[in-house]
Amino acid sequence: MSYNNNLALTDSVLPRIHHSNVESGWYFQRLTTTSVETIQSLLDQLNFPQEKRKLACKTCRHLITTQDHKIEINGHHHHRFTNPSGITFEIGCFASATGGTHRGMPTLEFTWFSGYSWNLAHCANCLTHLGWFYQASQAENFYGLILANLIET
Numbered sequence: 001m002s003y004n005n006n007l008a009l010t011d012s013v014l015p016r017i018h019h020s021n022v023e024s025g026w027y028f029q030r031l032t033t034t035s036v037e038t039i040q041s042l043l044d045q046l047n048f049p050q051e052k053r054k055l056a057c058k059t060c061r062h063l064i065t066t067q068d069h070k071i072e073i074n075g076h077h078h079h080r081f082t083n084p085s086g087i088t089f090e091i092g093c094f095a096s097a098t099g100g101t102h103r104g105m106p107t108l109e110f111t112w113f114s115g116y117s118w119n120l121a122h123c124a125n126c127l128t129h130l131g132w133f134y135q136a137s138q139a140e141n142f143y144g145l146i147l148a149n150l151i152e153t
């Protein structure tokens with residue numbers, strides 16, 4: 001193909017591309033914030049397929065929970081707390097953690113979530129401390145898991 005033919009092809013294609021960009025811009029400008037968030041969430045799922053969304057115990061790789069069980073407590077999934085011994089923990093809130101287990105008498109002492117008692121949560125396989133199980137009532141409970149102790153698989 002000669003130089004001149006390439007030029008002719010470019011000239012004929014460019015106006016159509018330009019037109020299409022204008023239409024895309026028109027479309028995206030009319031999306032509501034909720035629509036944009038929905039599209040973003042769908043794109044995230046495409047980028048991180050289901051099998052990459054599992055969270056396992058960092059010590060033994062036992063499956064603990066999945067990203068789908070992420071919940072917000074007091075408006076946030078991710079919290080940062082320092083215990084009375086001065087140790088800071090980054091924790092994520094999860095509605096359930098089927099691979100976790102919790103033991104001991106629940107207590108309200110030094111609770112990080114007002115109205116929720118806590119006891120220690122461990123990996124059900126290797127018993128590594130993974131965080132805390134919080135309970136406000138029989139039906140209202142969640143796991144606050146130490147993010148550094150989990151690994152995505």
Ligand SMILES: [Zn+2]
Nearest residue numbers: 057060123126
């Ligand atoms: Zn484990």
